[in-house]
Amino acid sequence: MSTSVLLLGLLVGGVNYLFRYLPLRLQSGRYTPVKRGVSGVLLDTIGIASICALLVVSSAPEVIADVQRLLPTLVGFAVLGISFYKTRSIIIPTLLSAVAYGFAWKWLANI
Known part of the structure; x- marks a missing residue:
């Protein structure tokens, strides 16, 4: 891979x-929390929904072209869902799912 x-x-x-x-x-000091309703819950889940949608769109052609990518992709999705459920953050689950995908891909390459 090129350095650039x-x-x-x-x-x-x-x-x-x-x-x-x-x-x-920058706006964390100005924000005053209000009672969360249905719209608050929906807005909180946009992050994980967008990440999952991006994963599906980007991985579907790869899985169709190479079936060996299916298991690592499913491992990545599982780690993403479980870690988001536990942390309610989007940063850590995204990083963990990428690492899990890489480990699963490497493990399958050695089999």
């Missing part, structure tokens, strides 16, 4: 993270 591709991926990922993190951090 890796650097570009890190740059885009870092900027994407800052676009999501900084508005929440």
